[in-house]
Amino acid sequence: MRRAWRVSDVRSAEKSVMAGLPEGTLMQRAAAGLARRCALLLDGTGGVYGARVLLLVGSGDNGGDALYAGAALARRGAQVRALLLTPERVHLAGLAALRAAGGFTTRDLPPRSELVVDGIVGIGASGGLRPAAAAIVRQAGELRGRGGARALVVAVDVPSGVAVDTGDVPGEAVTADVTVTFGCLKPAHVLGPAAIRCGAVDLVDIGLGPALVTGPAVRVPDAADIAAWWPRPGATSDKYSRGVVGLATGSAAYPGAALLSTSGALAGPTGMVRYAGSAHAEVVRAHPSVVVADKVADAGRVQAWVCGSGLGSGPQARTELRSVLATSLPVLLDADAINLLVGGEHAEDLRRDAPLVLTPHDGEFTRLAGESPGADRAGAAARLAAWTNAVVLLKGDRTVVATPAGEIWANPTGSPALATAGSGDVLAGLLGSLLAAGVPPVRAAVAAAYVHGLAGRWAARHGPVTAPDVAAALRPVLVDLLG
Numbered sequence: 001m002r003r004a005w006r007v008s009d010v011r012s013a014e015k016s017v018m019a020g021l022p023e024g025t026l027m028q029r030a031a032a033g034l035a036r037r038c039a040l041l042l043d044g045t046g047g048v049y050g051a052r053v054l055l056l057v058g059s060g061d062n063g064g065d066a067l068y069a070g071a072a073l074a075r076r077g078a079q080v081r082a083l084l085l086t087p088e089r090v091h092l093a094g095l096a097a098l099r100a101a102g103g104f105t106t107r108d109l110p111p112r113s114e115l116v117v118d119g120i121v122g123i124g125a126s127g128g129l130r131p132a133a134a135a136i137v138r139q140a141g142e143l144r145g146r147g148g149a150r151a152l153v154v155a156v157d158v159p160s161g162v163a164v165d166t167g168d169v170p171g172e173a174v175t176a177d178v179t180v181t182f183g184c185l186k187p188a189h190v191l192g193p194a195a196i197r198c199g200a201v202d203l204v205d206i207g208l209g210p211a212l213v214t215g216p217a218v219r220v221p222d223a224a225d226i227a228a229w230w231p232r233p234g235a236t237s238d239k240y241s242r243g244v245v246g247l248a249t250g251s252a253a254y255p256g257a258a259l260l261s262t263s264g265a266l267a268g269p270t271g272m273v274r275y276a277g278s279a280h281a282e283v284v285r286a287h288p289s290v291v292v293a294d295k296v297a298d299a300g301r302v303q304a305w306v307c308g309s310g311l312g313s314g315p316q317a318r319t320e321l322r323s324v325l326a327t328s329l330p331v332l333l334d335a336d337a338i339n340l341l342v343g344g345e346h347a348e349d350l351r352r353d354a355p356l357v358l359t360p361h362d363g364e365f366t367r368l369a370g371e372s373p374g375a376d377r378a379g380a381a382a383r384l385a386a387w388t389n390a391v392v393l394l395k396g397d398r399t400v401v402a403t404p405a406g407e408i409w410a411n412p413t414g415s416p417a418l419a420t421a422g423s424g425d426v427l428a429g430l431l432g433s434l435l436a437a438g439v440p441p442v443r444a445a446v447a448a449a450y451v452h453g454l455a456g457r458w459a460a461r462h463g464p465v466t467a468p469d470v471a472a473a474l475r476p477v478l479v480d481l482l483g
């Protein structure tokens with residue numbers, strides 16, 4: 001698992017560590033790590049000696065890091081030039097170090113560069129990049145180096161222009177090949193469009209660890225987490241002890257949603273899948289192992305319900321929603337079931353002790369919350385989670401999962417291939433199976449999103465992806481993941 005901290009928490013940690021160290025120590029550690037990474041990158045493009053390096057230097061400590069790293073590269077023979085965005089306000093000691101090492105300042109962008117180091121702003125930025133900085137970022141993105149190859153871009157701490165705490169990119173911003181960050185990850189490294197701007201993220205240890213006393217703002221699962229959480233059958237398991245998931249999905253208008261949620265559920269860890277709804281004949285024809293009924297009331301015992309994918313919005317859909325919410329079981333509400341909550345008709349039904357998981361896309365989120373998720377998707381998901389007392393999985397290219405207590409996870413495996421009709425139905429079935437197998441709701445949501453994302457990537461290797469392809473890819477992905 002990777003963890004990311006908010007700017008205010010990073011600032012407090014820095015302050016407490018710096019109190020016990022000579023001034024500038026953290027910056028020296030940061031700059032040394034930055035220079036090392038830059039040198040490694042240059043090694044891959046013809047070496048450090050003679051390489052043309054352009055530093056984009058803002059007025060704060062982020063610019064200071066870039067200047068000291070530039071000095072280290074200049075000492076190894078690189079031709080380092082610093083473009084100072086505000087020459088009247090620059091990290092003076094950093095600039096002196098660069099000059100002493102043989103580096104220069106420049107007023108204009110040079111015609112060629114092998115490497116651009118973005119030290120315009122780091123975690124001290126507020127708002128989108130100002131016009132002068134934005135113009136430099138635009139031009140620097142066009143720079144070319146040896147043999148006409150695009151210049152490599154290394155961002156210092158975060159790419160300039162991203163919103164560090166939310167992962168939003170409000171305007172012009174640097175697109176980095178590598179982001180070298182210090183002390184800990186920040187939300188922009190793992191959330192939203194900012195995460196994509198970071199390229200590969202390299203974490204340099206500057207000794208902040210023990211001073212990070214608050215909980216992380218965002219957690220990111222890795223394969224080992226998912227493998228550790230995923231239930232496996234044991235020698236004494238039977239079909240009931242592995243959990244039974246119930247699906248109240250699909251309708252005469254949308255029988256496909258029933259089939260797709262069933263496919264997702266069948267790839268999960270439960271020992272049995274029950275389907276209740278008007279698509280029961282199609283479901284059992286496609287999946288003979290599924291036990292079917294035509295409504296929730298007749299379905300038999302389950303350990304968790306999935307309700308809503310393709311369910312429709314008529315009186316029968318409302319009855320089914322009421323039936324699942326009346327149980328004392330974990331319930332996942334997707335798609336139409338979320339839309340049925342709008343207007344408050346089910347407010348009383350939502351007062352339940354058992355876990356609730358909501359899986360909205362942006363449209364469903366907006367209808368239910370009364371406003372779109374906006375730029376701070378994690379914050380928006382956490383607010384809806386607190387309001388509904390549910391785990392909220394907000395779908396998107398970086399799906400986020402939030403709990404009512406404000407714990408936030410970002411899924412790292414998303415794939416644009418998943419943006420295809422019905423892939424959310426597959427996710428709902430898989431997640432429901434994990435709930436029925438007894439996995440705590442937040443882990444079930446995080447694990448389902450992770451595996452679903454990998455399945456999208458897997459399916460995309462063989463051409464254009466449809467939702468059945470995503471469902472079919474769940475099994476090979478799970479074999480890889482769980483061994």
Ligand SMILES: NC(=O)C1=CN([C@@H]2O[C@H](COP(=O)(O)OP(=O)(O)OC[C@H]3O[C@@H](n4cnc5c(N)ncnc54)[C@H](OP(=O)(O)O)[C@@H]3O)[C@@H](O)[C@H]2O)[C@@H](O)CC1
Nearest residue numbers: 014026027059060061062121122123124125126128130157
């Ligand atoms: N603290 C530590 O211990 C360590 C910190 N470290 C490093 O310091 C960085 C933080 O440095 P920081 O606090 O000086 O802020 P920083 O990101 O350079 O930006 C502030 C400057 O940018 C300007 N500016 C602001 N918004 C802007 C905008 N939208 N568009 C354009 N300009 C804008 C703003 O100008 P002003 O608003 O004052 O006019 C101000 O002058 C951190 O990310 C890491 O790299 C490491 O060395 C490790 C140890």
Ligand SMILES: Nc1ncnc2c1ncn2[C@@H]1O[C@H](COP(=O)(O)OP(=O)(O)O)[C@@H](O)[C@H]1O
Nearest residue numbers: 361395396397415416418419421422423424425
């Ligand atoms: N651009 C994208 N990149 C990655 N994943 C995406 C993207 N767009 C959508 N997804 C994922 O695809 C799935 C779509 O679900 P949903 O919108 O409910 O579709 P449907 O209702 O058709 O099943 C979600 O898991 C979502 O996170």
